[in-house]
Amino acid sequence: LNQNRIINGVQAFELGLADRLFENAEFLDESLQFLIDIINGKTKIKRKDPYFKKVNQFIREAKEFVDHKVHGAAIAPYKALDLIKGACTWDIDTGFEEENKALGELIKSRQCKASIYAFDLVNRHAKRPQGVPDVKPLEIKKVGIIGAGLMASQLAYLFLYRLKVPVVVKDIKQEIIDKARGYIEQELKKAIDKGKLEETKFNYMFSLFKTTLDWKDFEDCDFVIEAVFEDMNVKKQVFKEAEEVIREDCILASNTSSLSITEMGSELKQPERVVGFHFFNPVAVLPLVEIIKSKETNDLTLATAFNLAKKIKKTGLLVKDSPAFLVNRILTKMMVDCLEIVDNGATFQEVDDALLSLGLPIAPFDLLALVGPAVAFHVLETLNRSFGPERFPLNENFKKMIEAGKTSIYLPDKKKKVVDPEIEKLWQKKGDYQYRKEEILDIVLENLTKEIDLILKEKVVASSRDVDMAMILGAGWPFFMGGITMYLDLVGITPRVLQKVFFSF
Structure with missing residues (x-):
């Protein structure tokens, strides 16, 4: 458990x-x-x-x-x-x-x-990451974070607590950085209450943290990571602005969940120092960091990224610069099928219950609320542009939900799940088919099998073991499933769909 x-x-x-x-x-x-x-x-x-x-x-x-x-x-x-x-x-x-x-x-x-x-x-595979260059990594003495939202604040606390080095957070509005400052103070106090931090060290740790509206505070950073809005133009712009002030040997990292790292660094003077460094929410709980190598990323940048992941007690996984990378591509594939099944007649609860019967830590539509529908839709748009509407269709009902400003399928604070009446009203179904649990699982798992096969053929990661490790450490899937590819093999879905298995025993 x-x-x-x-x-x-x-x-x-x-x-x-x-x-x-x-x-x-x-x-x-x-x-x-x-x-x-x-x-x-x-x-x-x-x-x-x-x-x-x-x-x-x-x-x-x-x-x-x-x-x-x-x-x-x-x-x-x-x-x-x-x-x-x-x-x-x-x-x-x-x-x-x-x-x-x-x-x-x-x-x-x-x-x-x-x-x-x-x-x-x-315990073994994760501690021997593939693709780490044999180069001495840079020492990280100061971290800069672009953006001060919830994800950026979580990253700031992680770097501060694990590295115990100066961390500076920048945004464009004072009220946003004030909120981030309050978050860090609160998290440090929680660490004291839990016995993870000595009370006498509070002032010292808090003094290492700084918020700013001025790029000049990034001048002496060794590692700068952006966690701004999931829009390529916005990310390119903040990287350009950062490049004007940071040192030549400072690494630029992105926490993007789906966008191309190569394109993000394409207009910079030194694209070779750009790397993807993708965390999973909640940052404190999920140990995986997808480390994305662009076409330009050099060995020093990559080696430093892996070393930094280790120092903050995260598991780094080398992932190809491919749309939505690994975990989000798999989860998004699962989500589009769940949405389609609802469109064709199933209830949200029926779909959630079917997928939960696998032992997943969270139901698909609860996960959607946790991630945020707008963020999930941005990832879906990236995959739709790259792989087409047949595999990643832009669900119209999902789009209407976001336009209506809805952040969850279900009403909040209910002991029993109740679909938001406004969601029920705007969701226009295409059919009224009565699905059995087994049918829902067959559709989702068979399509996941095909997608994972394509992921491995595209060499997004080195092996099916990387896929399974990522789903355990990045999505919290249970040990008793063995990730996803092992499960698909053991229950006979892989041989039925692909006429082969992901593993040979």
Whole structure:
């Protein structure tokens, strides 16, 4: 449920899973002495008697939590709940026997195979990125960020917290940069409350952060990244203005989600120092950074980008300068099919429920609200221009939703999903076909299979492993799916659609 993240010793002790908590330096000696004292009778272990009266209630609540997390797509959490419930009445021999049976069943499952593969991806494959030049990277002593919106503010905090170097944020309006300043102050205070930052370091860290309306504050930056409106002309303009003041060895990066890095740097004096550095929202949660090499990007720029990703504790993935890059291309393909299915008769909830049954962390139309319909439509427009309307049609209802200023399909703050009545009114359906869940999944997954095959043929990334790693680390897809290509192979969709598999075992 937590992508194989384990709890630490303090958490285990607080949960009652350990009897003592020892410091690292004396851990072995004190642990052995603790054991000797138990054997000699000097120390007695006192534990609270188990409280079984509300077991059924707790199991029921836990199952609801698991349902919310995995939507029935993973076997192991439900087996674990059965074993926990059984352990309340079984003797120890029965408990071990039932665990052995459960393990025997689970180890043969598709989810187990996918989880082992996913674990290897994020713990080995991700730490050996492909395409990193053998060049000494530049040292980053100051970071400049163009734009001060929510994404830019998240980036500013990340660079400040991880690098502990001066960070300057520029925008064109005072009220926008004031809001960014307030965001950084708030995030630093949250870090103190969580014990991630010492209170005495607050003033020092906050003093490293600066907001400005003046390009001159970028003069001594080593790395400048833009996070402005997703429009090529706007991005070209801010790069031109930045180039007039920054040093010749300063790197220019873009957080664009879909636009060409090559074109973005085409009118600059030094296009070789331009690189794509695409984060995923929320920045603090998703570890992936797509590093996009343009036709001009030199080895020093690329090596520095990978080194910087590592320093801010992100996983860099080399991606070809191709429309929407990797993750957004896959997610957008999924979205256009979901929209088409709704147009033809399905409800938004039916589509969301069908896709959630895969175990995805968020339903497609909830993801649309998180990303922002306007941003998603910009990505779709880029893909439509590049690959045509057959694969990436500009959905008219989607367009009307944006023109109406709607930011979500569903009404906000409702325990149960309720479609916004204004969305219902403007959405003109083409048909009234009654889809079964399996039909929705077949359409979406078969088209994803074809699109991923094209992505690999175009060499957008080096391998299907990169695709899977990106979907796990950039979109939060679960370990038990193994990303997307492994899942498509294991459930038989790849051989049915492509007459081959993405992997050979």
